[in-house]
Amino acid sequence: MSKWVYSFGGGRAEGRADMKNLLGGKGANLAEMANLGIPVPPGFTIPTEVCTYYYANGNAYPAELTEQVTEALVRVEEIMDAKFGDAANPLLVSVRSGARASMPGMMDTILNLGLNDVSVEGLAKRSGDARFAYDSYRRFIQMYSDVVLGVEHHHFEDILEEAKSDRDITLDTELTADDWKKVVGKYKDKVLAELGTPFPQDVHDQLWGAVGAVFGSWMNQRAITYRRLHDIPEIWGTAVNVQAMVFGNMGDDCCTGVCFTRDPSNGDNDFYGEFLVNAQGEDVVAGIRTPQQLTKHGRELQHSDLPSMEEVMPEVFRELNAIRHKLEAHYKDMQDMEFTVQQKRLWMLQTRTGKRTTNAALKIAVDMAREGLITRKEAIGRIDPAALDQLLHPTLDPKAARDLLARGLPASPGAASGKVVFSAEDAEIWVKDKKEQVILVRIETSPEDIGGMHVSEGILTTRGGMTSHAAVVARGMGTPCVAGCGEIRVDYAAKTLKVAGRVVREGEIITIDGGTGEVFAGAVPTIQPELTGDFATLMEWVDTIRTLKVRANAETPVDAATARKFGAEGIGLCRTEHMFFDPERILVVREMILAETEKGRRAALAKLLPFQRQDFVDLFNIMQGLPVTIRLLDPPLHEFLPHTDAEIAEVAQAAGVEASVVAARNASLHESNPMLGHRGCRLGITYPEIYEMQARAIFEAAVQVSRETGRTVTPEIMIPLVGAKKELDLMKAAIDKVAGEVFAEASYQLKYMVGTMIELPRAALLAGQIAESAEFFSFGTNDLTQTTFGMSRDDSGPFLEVYRAKGIYEHDPFAQLDQQGVGELVKIASERGRAARPGLKLGICGEHGGDPSSIAFCQSVGLDYVSCSPYRVPIARLAAAQAALGDSKGSGMH
Ligand code: ADP
Numbered sequence: 001m002s003k004w005v006y007s008f009g010g011g012r013a014e015g016r017a018d019m020k021n022l023l024g025g026k027g028a029n030l031a032e033m034a035n036l037g038i039p040v041p042p043g044f045t046i047p048t049e050v051c052t053y054y055y056a057n058g059n060a061y062p063a064e065l066t067e068q069v070t071e072a073l074v075r076v077e078e079i080m081d082a083k084f085g086d087a088a089n090p091l092l093v094s095v096r097s098g099a100r101a102s103m104p105g106m107m108d109t110i111l112n113l114g115l116n117d118v119s120v121e122g123l124a125k126r127s128g129d130a131r132f133a134y135d136s137y138r139r140f141i142q143m144y145s146d147v148v149l150g151v152e153h154h155h156f157e158d159i160l161e162e163a164k165s166d167r168d169i170t171l172d173t174e175l176t177a178d179d180w181k182k183v184v185g186k187y188k189d190k191v192l193a194e195l196g197t198p199f200p201q202d203v204h205d206q207l208w209g210a211v212g213a214v215f216g217s218w219m220n221q222r223a224i225t226y227r228r229l230h231d232i233p234e235i236w237g238t239a240v241n242v243q244a245m246v247f248g249n250m251g252d253d254c255c256t257g258v259c260f261t262r263d264p265s266n267g268d269n270d271f272y273g274e275f276l277v278n279a280q281g282e283d284v285v286a287g288i289r290t291p292q293q294l295t296k297h298g299r300e301l302q303h304s305d306l307p308s309m310e311e312v313m314p315e316v317f318r319e320l321n322a323i324r325h326k327l328e329a330h331y332k333d334m335q336d337m338e339f340t341v342q343q344k345r346l347w348m349l350q351t352r353t354g355k356r357t358t359n360a361a362l363k364i365a366v367d368m369a370r371e372g373l374i375t376r377k378e379a380i381g382r383i384d385p386a387a388l389d390q391l392l393h394p395t396l397d398p399k400a401a402r403d404l405l406a407r408g409l410p411a412s413p414g415a416a417s418g419k420v421v422f423s424a425e426d427a428e429i430w431v432k433d434k435k436e437q438v439i440l441v442r443i444e445t446s447p448e449d450i451g452g453m454h455v456s457e458g459i460l461t462t463r464g465g466m467t468s469h470a471a472v473v474a475r476g477m478g479t480p481c482v483a484g485c486g487e488i489r490v491d492y493a494a495k496t497l498k499v500a501g502r503v504v505r506e507g508e509i510i511t512i513d514g515g516t517g518e519v520f521a522g523a524v525p526t527i528q529p530e531l532t533g534d535f536a537t538l539m540e541w542v543d544t545i546r547t548l549k550v551r552a553n554a555e556t557p558v559d560a561a562t563a564r565k566f567g568a569e570g571i572g573l574c575r576t577e578h579m580f581f582d583p584e585r586i587l588v589v590r591e592m593i594l595a596e597t598e599k600g601r602r603a604a605l606a607k608l609l610p611f612q613r614q615d616f617v618d619l620f621n622i623m624q625g626l627p628v629t630i631r632l633l634d635p636p637l638h639e640f641l642p643h644t645d646a647e648i649a650e651v652a653q654a655a656g657v658e659a660s661v662v663a664a665r666n667a668s669l670h671e672s673n674p675m676l677g678h679r680g681c682r683l684g685i686t687y688p689e690i691y692e693m694q695a696r697a698i699f700e701a702a703v704q705v706s707r708e709t710g711r712t713v714t715p716e717i718m719i720p721l722v723g724a725k726k727e728l729d730l731m732k733a734a735i736d737k738v739a740g741e742v743f744a745e746a747s748y749q750l751k752y753m754v755g756t757m758i759e760l761p762r763a764a765l766l767a768g769q770i771a772e773s774a775e776f777f778s779f780g781t782n783d784l785t786q787t788t789f790g791m792s793r794d795d796s797g798p799f800l801e802v803y804r805a806k807g808i809y810e811h812d813p814f815a816q817l818d819q820q821g822v823g824e825l826v827k828i829a830s831e832r833g834r835a836a837r838p839g840l841k842l843g844i845c846g847e848h849g850g851d852p853s854s855i856a857f858c859q860s861v862g863l864d865y866v867s868c869s870p871y872r873v874p875i876a877r878l879a880a881a882q883a884a885l886g887d888s889k890g891s892g893m894h
């Protein structure tokens with residue numbers, strides 16, 4: 001015979017905490033508490049298997065269930081010394097849902113079940129309190145009718161209001177036993193009128209009605225939506241807990257409350273909680289009265305006039321505090337508990353791992369490791385890497401006033417204020433010339449906006465999703481960004497944005513919160529992140545565990561310095577083209593691209609050389625001998641081309657040629673598919689002088705810094721978009737030649753490496769050949785994803801949504817590495833590369849380098865390092881440690 005019911009109470013239980021899959025979180029923990037000898041009202045759990053059975057069998061129960069429920073109920077009756085449905089001494093129960101994962105609001109709990117017209121009299125006599133009995137009865141009718149019978153709440157609220165206004169009173173507590181009796185009569189009439197059948201008087205009908213409602217609630221819309229949002233599988237099902245009632249509403253020596261073993265807002269090891277005297281469970285949540293603090297300390301902190309439990313019920317408080325310590329020591333984590341005190345007797349009704357802020361999570365993990373409650377490794381496993389993001393950026397001062405304008409997508413965390421500008425050029429002018437702080441507002445952004453994006457405090461777009469250009473670039477820069485804020489209308493010509501009847505003009509101040517997606521009018525003060533204390537301690541522990549190195553993608557001195565501050569162990573990707581968008585340089589770059597001859601190009605490149613050399617000097621200085629991987633020019637040339645006639649004229653003048661010549665050349669460079677066009681090392685192959693200039697800048701800078709500081713500088717030069725060994729061979733030969741020249745001129749020798757990006761499927765497949773020439777590989781998984789899927793990151797947003805909704809791809813492959821496809825190519829390339837060149841250094845750059853689940857994959861493939869945007873470095877360090885410990889699922893850990 002199958003077991004369909006698990007009893008608990010009276011100092012023992014059939015379940016255990018590790019049976020959550022079967023008993024749900026609530027049921028498993030009630031059982032565990034009972035086994036620990038903690039006072040828990042007796043009851044039983046109908047497991048999730050019954051839910052599964054129910055849906056697999058046309059809403060029917062297993063045959064043995066009724067009998068097993070009856071037996072379990074008898075056990076509860078014995079412990080409570082009362083009988084279910086008894087006229088003189090009735091046992092009342094609550095019926096509570098409880099899935100594996102907490103699903104708030106899935107189904108409302110039903111309290112006081114077992115009351116009817118007869119047993120309510122028994123309860124009145126035995127408690128000596130008719131008012132309490134009829135109050136409990138009306139609560140029951142109200143909840144049961146709403147949750148099980150589908151009679152809406154407001155009917156009952158109307159009746160209650162009427163009863164109060166008839167008596168000319170405002171508080172429920174002022175109603176007498178007779179008042180409640182009348183209310184009960186009216187409630188029952190209402191049910192009869194609404195349903196055509198009377199409120200069920202048979203207590204077993206009541207019980208099965210409630211059990212059915214819990215199982216039914218598993219498939220209600222609220223629950224389905226919640227599961228979809230939180231990735232909870234439908235097949236898990238819910239359990240049902242039936243538990244003897246204890247009463248916090250039997251008088252002034254009764255109460256009910258919620259508490260945490262530590263403060264969930266800051267993690268302090270203080271007992272924290274609230275309670276309400278003479279109240280029943282749902283009253284605390286409903287917020288009808290102001291709750292009292294548990295501890296004297298808490299009362300003082302809150303400046304509350306109401307006495308604390310510690311002061312008014314010292315014995316109960318001591319008992320609760322002892323249970324707090326017992327449960328925390330047992331579960332080895334901060335607990336969130338529900339309790340009720342019935343006539344000075346304490347009962348525990350629930351315990352679970354408590355939710356906490358990221359700051360509290362850090363403090364609790366570090367403290368618990370220091371207290372010896374958990375190991376350092378466990379402490380590391382307790383922190384969700386993604387949640388660290390909150391701590392690494394300025395946030396809005398919680399005390400500050402705000403004036404919300406609109407809400408968009410939280411595309412890049414951090415909060416920032418500034419004057420509104422509507423173009424990237426204006427952003428640069430305002431910042432550089434007027435020394436203003438700006439928020440760049442665009443319908444959407446494109447690569448030529450990089451310069452303006454870089455100088456802006458924040459970026460706001462009205463179109464585009466979480467992987468739009470603005471979002472990706474902003475995250476890379478650590479710049480706050482709200483994307484896709486569709487409520488806002490931008491008028492570039494008028495230089496205004498309009499939202500909800502309000503107009504914001506260029507130069508007016510707004511504040512954006514890239515962590516929430518909110519946009520505010522005016523300046524909202526922000527607070528700077530603290531990277532010391534528990535954060536620093538945990539990161540130290542993390543670094544002793546992880547084996548993957550963490551580098552950063554950075555090209556500007558500011559980014560490099562940030563990366564160092566966050567613990568980067570080098571630069572994994574320095575995108576040299578980002579150095580060319582500066583207004584001083586873009587003209588020279590255009591001159592170079594638009595030159596008709598090699599001679600013309602060389603002339604322009606000679607002008608760029610000192611700029612580029614200085615970039616590397618700065619970078620090498622900041623990185624103090626740490627490895628720096630520099631990628632030679634990569635993007636499609638059109639990103640640099642002039643757009644307007646004025647820009648063309650400017651280039652023509654600088655180059656000393658006719659504007660028409662420049663215009664013609666400009667037109668001839670047009671490509672219909674630039675992402676697959678003349679870019680990457682194809683530029684180096686066709687115009688070797690570009691890469692030669694860059695190599696010269698790198699070597700001259702390396703020699704200079706090495707000489708000046710006495711530190712070794714080991715540049716790693718990376719060739720992009722290689723698909724054939726021959727490409728790399730040609731580029732490497734050119735670089736080696738420049739190196740020889742520079743070293744000879746300077747009479748100085750340096751080690752350097754030449755390697756390649758692996759970002760084309762062909763390169764991954766031919767990695768064995770390529771590794772004969774490449775001294776390292778860096779997986780450029782952004783492009784590798786684009787080229788493997790054959791879809792553009794910039795254009796895939798709209799249809800990817802549909803793809804995910806239809807379950808074709810589970811995740812956005814640009815945010816989370818596609819382990820099946822792209823990951824397979826990474827694996828193949830790693831194996832073939834290392835077979836050809838043992839010890840070949842392998843890394844990953846691109847968005848995935850900062851994504852915890854992708855980092856776990858990198859660990860499993862045996863990469864040497866991941867490289868991510870500076871602001872994600874701590875996240876990557878933590879994720880790498882979790883990957884090394886083998887307990888990373890990428891997220892979902894608390
Ligand atoms: P939720 O999952 O929404 O928290 P619960 O099942 O925990 O729902 O119950 C809601 C409220 O009812 C809680 O405050 C709980 O303490 C109270 N409650 C549940 N069962 C009982 C009981 N047997 N006796 C007294 N109060 C109860």
Ligand code: MG
Nearest residue numbers: 026338349350
């Ligand atoms: Mg609860």
Ligand code: MG
Nearest residue numbers: 720759780783
């Ligand atoms: Mg690329």
